[in-house]
Each structure stands twice: as C-alpha cells, then as structure tokens.
Amino acid sequence: MTVNRRDFIRILGAAAATGLAGCAGAPAVHSGAAGDLLPQRARRIVVVGGGFGGTIAAKYARMADPSIEVVLIDRDRSHFSCPFSNLHFIGKRDIGENEFGYSKMASTWGVKTVFGEVSAIDGAARKVILDEGFITYDRLILSPGIDFRFDEIEGYDAKRTPLAMPHAWKAGEQTRLLKKQLDAMENGGTVVMAIPPAPYRCPPGPYERACMIAHYLKTQKPKSKLIVLDGNDQIASKGKLFSAAWETFYKGIIDYRPAHKVAKADAQAMLVDTGVEAIKGQVINLIPSQKAGLIAAAAGVLGDDKRWCPVDPITYESAKVPRIHVIGDAASIAPMPKSGNAANSQGKMCAYNVVQLMNGKEPMLPTMVNVCYSYINPEQAVTISSVYKIGPDGKLTDNKTTKTTANIDPYITKLEAKYGTGWITAILDEMTS
Amino acid sequence: MKLASTRMKLWLAGAGFAAVAGIAPAQAAQPATPEMLTLTCYACHGTRGASAGPLQPSIGGQNAKYMFDTLKRYQSGERPSTVMGRIMAGYSDPEIKAIAEQLAKYPFVAATHQKGVDPAKAELGKALHDQHCKKCHQDNGRDFAEGAGILGGQWLGFLKVVFEEYKAGKRSMPKEMQERIGKVSDADCDNLAHFYAAQKH
Numbered sequence: 247m248t249v250n251r252r253d254f255i256r257i258l259g260a261a262a263a264t265g266l267a268g269c270a271g272a273p274a275v276h277s278g279a280a281g282d283l284l285p286q287r288a289r290r291i292v293v294v295g296g297g298f299g300g301t302i303a304a305k306y307a308r309m310a311d312p313s314i315e316v317v318l319i320d321r322d323r324s325h326f327s328c329p330f331s332n333l334h335f336i337g338k339r340d341i342g343e344n345e346f347g348y349s350k351m352a353s354t355w356g357v358k359t360v361f362g363e364v365s366a367i368d369g370a371a372r373k374v375i376l377d378e379g380f381i382t383y384d385r386l387i388l389s390p391g392i393d394f395r396f397d398e399i400e401g402y403d404a405k406r407t408p409l410a411m412p413h414a415w416k417a418g419e420q421t422r423l424l425k426k427q428l429d430a431m432e433n434g435g436t437v438v439m440a441i442p443p444a445p446y447r448c449p450p451g452p453y454e455r456a457c458m459i460a461h462y463l464k465t466q467k468p469k470s471k472l473i474v475l476d477g478n479d480q481i482a483s484k485g486k487l488f489s490a491a492w493e494t495f496y497k498g499i500i501d502y503r504p505a506h507k508v509a510k511a512d513a514q515a516m517l518v519d520t521g522v523e524a525i526k527g528q529v530i531n532l533i534p535s536q537k538a539g540l541i542a543a544a545a546g547v548l549g550d551d552k553r554w555c556p557v558d559p560i561t562y563e564s565a566k567v568p569r570i571h572v573i574g575d576a577a578s579i580a581p582m583p584k585s586g587n588a589a590n591s592q593g594k595m596c597a598y599n600v601v602q603l604m605n606g607k608e609p610m611l612p613t614m615v616n617v618c619y620s621y622i623n624p625e626q627a628v629t630i631s632s633v634y635k636i637g638p639d640g641k642l643t644d645n646k647t648t649k650t651t652a653n654i655d656p657y658i659t660k661l662e663a664k665y666g667t668g669w670i671t672a673i674l675d676e677m678t679s
Numbered sequence: 680m681k682l683a684s685t686r687m688k689l690w691l692a693g694a695g696f697a698a699v700a701g702i703a704p705a706q707a708a709q710p711a712t713p714e715m716l717t718l719t720c721y722a723c724h725g726t727r728g729a730s731a732g733p734l735q736p737s738i739g740g741q742n743a744k745y746m747f748d749t750l751k752r753y754q755s756g757e758r759p760s761t762v763m764g765r766i767m768a769g770y771s772d773p774e775i776k777a778i779a780e781q782l783a784k785y786p787f788v789a790a791t792h793q794k795g796v797d798p799a800k801a802e803l804g805k806a807l808h809d810q811h812c813k814k815c816h817q818d819n820g821r822d823f824a825e826g827a828g829i830l831g832g833q834w835l836g837f838l839k840v841v842f843e844e845y846k847a848g849k850r851s852m853p854k855e856m857q858e859r860i861g862k863v864s865d866a867d868c869d870n871l872a873h874f875y876a877a878q879k880h
C-alpha cells in the first residue's frame with residue numbers, strides 16, 4: 247500500500263518533470279510574453295520561499311494529495327541554513343555544509359521549481375508576479391522568512407553597512423564575512439554584538455552566537471573581549487542556561503549589557519551608539535530589528551503592527567487576504583517562536599489543511615513541535631522544547647509543555663550536543679529528499 | 680465561521696483539555712488523522728520514520744505495542760531522554776496509540792549506508808549476540824519478539840548511546856537482559872552495537 251503510493255508519486259513526479267522540461271527552474275525561457283509562465287491545467291498550490299517552511303509545505307502537499315500541482319518558487323537556486331551556522335565561527339561546521347538545493351523536490355515529489363524574485367502578489371486575481379510574468383494559484387503558501395528594519399538604526403545603509411558590520415542573520419556570505427573579520431582581528435581587539443528587541447528570528451540564536459564567539463576568543467584571541475549589547479531587558483530565551491554557561495566558560499570574556507538598544511551606527515568609524523554611549527569595535531556584529539519578508543507587505547498580508555502576518559492557527563490562512571496562507575518567521579502566531587523547527591511543523595500542518603480545504607473538507611486540528619538546540623561550547627548544547635495545539639478557546643497554546651534542558655550538567659548537555667548534530671542532519675535531509 | 684463541531688469538543692476533552700463551555704474555536708475543525716499526528720516526528724526521525732542518522736533512531740516499522748510502551752515510558756520519565764520525555768508531555772494516550780499504530784504501518788528502513796560500522800567489531804559482536812541475546816532479539820535483532828524493538832539496521836550512534844545508558848544503570852531492562860548485559864564488558868557492548876548496526880534487512 248505505502249510502497250505503491252510512493253511509486254505512484256515518483257512516476258507522477260517524473261512525468262511532471264518531463265512535461266516541464268522547458269520551464270522548471272527557468273522562467274526566463276518564457277520571457278518576452280510577460281504573461282502566464284505556467285498555464286494552469288490542474289488544481290494548484292504555489293509556495294513562495296524554499297527555506298525551512300516552504301520546502302516542507304511543498305513536499306507534504308504533494309504527499310497529502312498528488313493530484314494537486316505544487317509550484318515552489320525561490321529567488322535562489324540554493325539556500326543556506328541559518329540553524330547551525332553559528333558553529334562556523336568556531337570551525338566545528340563549515341557554512342558550506344549548510345547549503346542545499348532543490349533537485350529532489352522535482353524528482354521525488356513532482357514539485358515544480360521556479361527560480362526568480364517574486365515582486366508582487368495579486369490576491370484578488372490569485373497571481374504571483376515575477377519579473378518575467380505571472381503564475382496563477384488556487385491557494386498560495388508564503389514562507390518568505392524575514393527582512394530587516396534598517397530604518398530603525400540611524401546611519402544604517404542597507405547596502406554598505408552589512409559589509410562593514412555583518413548581521414549574519416541570513417546565512418551564507420554574511421556568515422563567511424563575519425568569520426573572516428574575526429580571523430583578521432588582532433589578539434586584544436574588541437568584538438561588539440548587538441541584539442535587536444524581540445520578536446526576531448530564533449530567540450536563543452544571538453546568545454548561542456555569543457557563546458561561539460567567546461569560545462573562539464578564549465581559544466584563539468585570549469586578550470580579546472566580547473561586548474553584547476542587548477536590545478532586550480534580559481536574555482530573551484534559555485536565560486538561566488546561558489547565564490550559567492557564560493559564568494562557567496566565558497567569565498571575563500563576555501561583557502553583557504541588557505537594555506542596550508543600538509540606535510545609531512557609523513560603519514566608517516566602526517561605532518555603534520545606544521543613545522547613552524558610543525561603543526567602538528574592531529568587529530561589529532550588528533543584528534537589525536526584523537519584520538516579515540518584504541513580499542508580505544506587497545501581498546497585503548501584514549497585520550496592524552506592519553511587521554508580521556496574522557493567520558488562523560488551524561489553517562494558517564491570512565486574516566487579511568483569503569487563499570493566502572503564511573507560515574514560518576513571517577507569520578504572527580504566538581506563542582510559537584520564529585524557528586526552523588517551528589516552520590517545519592507549520593509547513594506540514596498548513597500543507598495538509600490547504601489540501602483539505604481544496605478538497606472541500608474540514609481542516610484538521612494541528613499539532614506542532616518546536617525543539618531548538620543551542621551550543622554553549624563545541625561539545626555541549628541545551629534545548630528548549632514545546633508542543634503546540636489549539637486550546638479550548640480556539641487559540642494556539644503550548645499547554646505548559648515549554649521546558650528547557652534542566653541545567654548545564656556535562657552528561658546531559660554533551661548528549662544534547664550529539665543529538666543536535668542528528669537534528670540538523672535530519673531536518674536538512676527532510677527538506678531535500 | 681462555523682461553531683465548533685461536537686467532534687472537536689470530544690477531541691479536546693480526550694486530549695486532556697478541559698472543555699470550556701461557550702467558547703468557540705475560531706474555525707470548525709475535525710480531529711487530525713493518525714498520519715497527520717506523526718508528521719512532526721519526521722523533523723528528527725526522517726520522513727515516515729526512516730531516519731537520516733547518524734544519531735536519531737529510525738522509528739518506522741517498529742512494533743506498535745513496543746512503540747506505545749516506549750513513548751509512555753518517555754512520558755513518565757521511566758526511560759531517560761534528552762527531549763523525548765518533554766515532547767511526549769504534549770500528547771494524550773489515544774494520540775500516542777494512534778501514532779504508534781500509524782508508524783508501525785511504514786517499513787523499517789535499515790541504515791545500510793551508514794558510515795563507521797567496523798566489520799571486525801561486528802564479527803566479535805555476533806558471537807556475543809549468539810551467546811547472550813538472541814533468545815529475545817531474534818533474527819540478529821531484526822525481529823521484534825519479546826516486546827523489544829528492532830535493533831538490526833538501527834543507527835550506530837543511537838545504539839552506542841543506548842548501551843551507555845544501560846551500562847550506567849540509567850535505563851531499566853528486563854531482569855534476564857540485565858543479567859546478560861552484566862556479563863558483557865563496555866568494549867563488548869561496543870562490538871554488539873556494531874553488530875546490530877551492520878544488519879541489512
């Protein structure tokens with residue numbers, strides 16, 4: 247039964263790939279027409295964003311109902327995973343290992359992949375607009391991740407500042423750049439890291455990075471220091487655990503300053519200014535405040551905060567525009583955090599329920615899991631985990647399941663670190679196979 | 680939007696939520712199918728429970744009763760875990776049963792392509808297995824007789840952790856197995872792990 251169904255999907259996938267030879271991955275072939283890039287012959291789901299949420303939504307929609315066509319669009323032919331990119335700074339995992347492409351999406355699941363920038367979405371006409379033309383949909387799943395609110399920092403130039411003060415909050419070149427700067431810095435230089443106020447992608451991510459940079463300094467540049475300017479009043483996630491780790495491993499290296507929001511940046515002078523004091527760094531990792539990927543604004547799905555997209559917690563359908571579903575970092579779906587594991591769970595639940603709706607059936611009650619690993623040194627990691635369901639009031643709740651690793655006891659944190667490497671292998675494999 | 684269906688109210692009650700009269704969910708919805716309930720597991724254990732390794736165990740194709748008992752032992756803390764105990768706190772018994780039965784329908788995919796399995800150690804492990812373990816872990820650990828899970832073809836990284844837990848007395852086991860494991864040295868446990876990991880299906 248299972249085998250038959252899987253084979254069926256494979257065959258279908260192969261057929262779809264042939265039928266699409268001219269256009270899978272190359273909308274430019276159709277350019278000139280500025281018209282319909284993929285005339286619709288079957289019911290269709292379009293997914294925008296081939297990251298943690300989008301790849302999974304595309305794959306699981308095909309699994310739920312292979313008679314529905316799925317088109318996955320990303321601006322890039324490969325994606326760099328942010329999860330585990332912090333390990334690049336201590337040389338434990340090269341950022342190259344975090345890069346993945348989309349070939350099996352087509353060959354295994356029959357997902358049609360299109361590469362190009364989505365510049366607009368016409369929710370009324372149900373069209374996704376790219377430079378070369380448009381693609382129509384019955385339902386759209388948006389998983390565009392985040393973009394930055396550069397205008398929140400005076401003096402920030404969207405092009406030049408990240409080259410001098412990398413954020414490395416979208417992985418890839420930015421991660422490499424920050425590592426290069428750390429390597430080039432003299433022993434004794436000061437590193438400054440600036441954390442934006444929540445909500446931002448990956449609540450524990452900045453504090454994990456502080457551990458990694460501090461470990462690098464401790465072992466490679468022992469005369470150096472790391473100043474952490476936190477836009478939050480306290481450590482935003484796993485606070486007790488990170489405090490314990492900093493006390494145990496990085497005493498005298500990390501200078502943590504809560505409630506220090508950077509208001510101004512001067513990339514030439516290598517200065518960041520909190521409004522109270524200006525701080526100079528040889529290396530500055532300035533992470534700006536965040537909002538949903540820009541396409542969310544163009545699609546008209548932002549909420550009243552003008553930052554994130556309110557959605558129905560069962561179907562992820564936008565509260566603003568029907569037939570557009572938003573998942574991942576871009577969605578505003580408290581109490582879930584903006585994490586890769588959360589986006590993965592949401593992608594699956596959203597895909598299954600979009601298929602239910604397209605088949606005229608009631609959606610199903612979703613269950614989402616989030617487990618986030620943070621390394622505190624090369625051999626030890628801590629996690630935070632939750633299970634989310636719809637509560638009796640129809641709202642999403644963790645039902646008090648949110649728990650962290652109890653403490654930084656070496657036995658359990660070493661085991662967590664081992665399973666952490668298993669987690670990244672598993673989740674990337676799921677997105678690419 | 681429609682009011683909550685009776686089915687949803689029943690489901691909520693079953694899931695351990697106190698059904699609050701008069702408050703309607705945002706949208707009518709039906710309970711998740713067993714298939715949908717298993718999807719979150721795949722982020723760590725692989726699509727349909729076929730793990731990509733090298734640490735997280737494959738969970739597809741295990742015996743449904745063993746799976747249910749294991750998940751309940753994680754939930755109660757009887758079996759030690761890093762994350763599984765915390766995750767299982769979010770599931771009701773009927774959900775755990777549905778998950779266990781659904782996963783049992785998928786094939787157990789042996790980790791035949793895994794790196795690091797040492798044939799010499801596996802050979803030493805085979806002799807130990809035949810002597811001490813085959814009574815319960817039949818067919819070179821590929822069978823799930825006597826209420827145990829499939830060991831043959833499991834990921835080496837996971838098996839090593841399990842043996843460390845047994846040796847350190849962190850995890851309970853049947854009395855007879857305890858006697859047998861007691862006779863086996865740490866190095867021999869490692870050989871046994873290589874033996875089970877080396878099994879093809």
Ligand SMILES: Cc1cc2nc3c(=O)[nH]c(=O)nc-3n(C[C@H](O)[C@H](O)[C@H](O)COP(=O)(O)OP(=O)(O)OC[C@H]3O[C@@H](n4cnc5c(N)ncnc54)[C@H](O)[C@@H]3O)c2cc1C
Nearest residue numbers: 295297298299321328329364390391448574575585586587
């Ligand atoms: C340093 C760091 C560490 C992290 N560690 C963890 C961790 O350990 N565990 C964890 O669970 N999470 C972690 N995260 C969080 C995780 O990266 C995000 O939550 C996750 O990537 C969100 O998935 P997404 O699908 O919403 O967005 P993304 O994964 O960012 O995917 C968005 C995709 O959409 C594409 N796109 C956007 N707009 C357009 C457009 N207009 N046209 C075409 N394509 C478009 C982009 O190219 C991109 O490929 C970390 C994040 C950071 C920065």
